[in-house]
Amino acid sequence: DKFGNELITISIKGTNSFFEFLHYDNVCIAEKVVYKVSNLEELYVFIEEIKSLTQELRLRYFEAYLSAYDPAHQKIFFNAGFKPTGYIPAFKYNKAKNLFEDQLLFIYHEKELSKDIKLIPETAEFLKTIKYFKDIRKK
Numbered sequence: 001d002k003f004g005n006e007l008i009t010i011s012i013k014g015t016n017s018f019f020e021f022l023h024y025d026n027v028c029i030a031e032k033v034v035y036k037v038s039n040l041e042e043l044y045v046f047i048e049e050i051k052s053l054t055q056e057l058r059l060r061y062f063e064a065y066l067s068a069y070d071p072a073h074q075k076i077f078f079n080a081g082f083k084p085t086g087y088i089p090a091f092k093y094n095k096a097k098n099l100f101e102d103q104l105l106f107i108y109h110e111k112e113l114s115k116d117i118k119l120i121p122e123t124a125e126f127l128k129t130i131k132y133f134k135d136i137r138k139k
Helices: 040-056 072-078 121-138
Strands: 006-009 018-023 030-038 061-067 085-096 100-109
Touching: 006 040, 018 040, 030 040, 040 072, 061 072, 061 085, 072 085, 072 100
Parallel strands: 030 061
Antiparallel strands: 006 018, 018 030, 061 100, 085 100
C-alpha cells in the first residue's frame, strides 16, 4: 500500500498449503498470520522460510495466533524461537463448528524485553490486578 505495508504469502506448489502475514515495513513488524498446512512437515518448512524472511526483512517483531488445541503446531513455533505470551479465550470463530475457539499468542522479537520497561499508569494498575488474582490462587 502507500505506506509500504505488504501482504506476503508463501505457498507450496501443488498443494493447498500456505502461510500468509502482513508486513509493516516502516516499523519492521509482521502480524495477522493465517496459515493452512496438511502436515507438520509443511509447517516446519514454512517456519524455516519465515525465519529467513525475518532476517532478510530485518523484522523486530513477528506475532502469530495459534490454536490452543494444537500442541504440535505450538511446539514447532516454540522450537523456532517464537515465545508464547498470551492465552485468549474464545478469540477465533470456527464457522464449521459454530463456536469460538481459544488461541495462543506466540511472538518472535529481536531482543529480550527490558526489565526496566516504563508502563503507562493504566497498564501498571492492570498488572497489579493480575498479581492480586495470582496471589489469591496460591492460597
